[in-house]
Amino acid sequence: MSAEPAPVHVPEALAPLFAQNPGALDLLRAARVGLQSASGLAPAQVELVTLAALTAVGAPTGSFAVHVQRARRLGLTEKQVWGVLEALAVIVGVPRLVNAAPAVAAALAEFAEGADDEAH
Numbered sequence: 001m002s003a004e005p006a007p008v009h010v011p012e013a014l015a016p017l018f019a020q021n022p023g024a025l026d027l028l029r030a031a032r033v034g035l036q037s038a039s040g041l042a043p044a045q046v047e048l049v050t051l052a053a054l055t056a057v058g059a060p061t062g063s064f065a066v067h068v069q070r071a072r073r074l075g076l077t078e079k080q081v082w083g084v085l086e087a088l089a090v091i092v093g094v095p096r097l098v099n100a101a102p103a104v105a106a107a108l109a110e111f112a113e114g115a116d117d118e119a120h
Contacts, residue, residue, distance in 0.1 A: 011062055047071035051084045054100070056092050061103040068107035069114075078108055 010018060010025065018025045036046050050067050053059075071081055085100055 011060070044071065044074040044076050047074060047076065048080070048084055051081065051104075052088055055085060055088055055096055058096055058099050059103075061106065064100065064103035065107040065110065068104055069111045072108070072111045081108065 036043075039046065041049065047067055047070055051064070051071065054063050054067060068081055072078075081104060085097055085104065089097060
């Protein structure tokens with residue numbers, strides 16, 4: 001299991017922004033790595049916190065895909081991933097769960113398919 005800090009995934013929609021200032025992406029990556037290291041949290045814990053934040057802000061499906069799959073690669077179970085949404089239900093409300101649940105389900109299914117492919 002990788003203990004590397006989560007990479008900064010750059011959605012295609014942001015490519016024009018970073019094309020204008022390519023150094024900004026390196027700064028963002030350095031800040032993320034530095035802050036995650038300084039947090040004292042294990043990489044798997046960082047992913048749980050990240051999933052909670054993504055749910056709270058109504059993040060796009062692609063963000064969930066990156067972090068759910070990373071959480072699973074770090075050894076978190078499907079139950080733990082779903083547990084994030086369960087723990088947040090009364091805090092963030094149903095509209096945020098309606099956004100997050102299908103994205104989490106799709107990411108977990110994609111991870112499982114990849115694991116099946118690797119087993120063959």
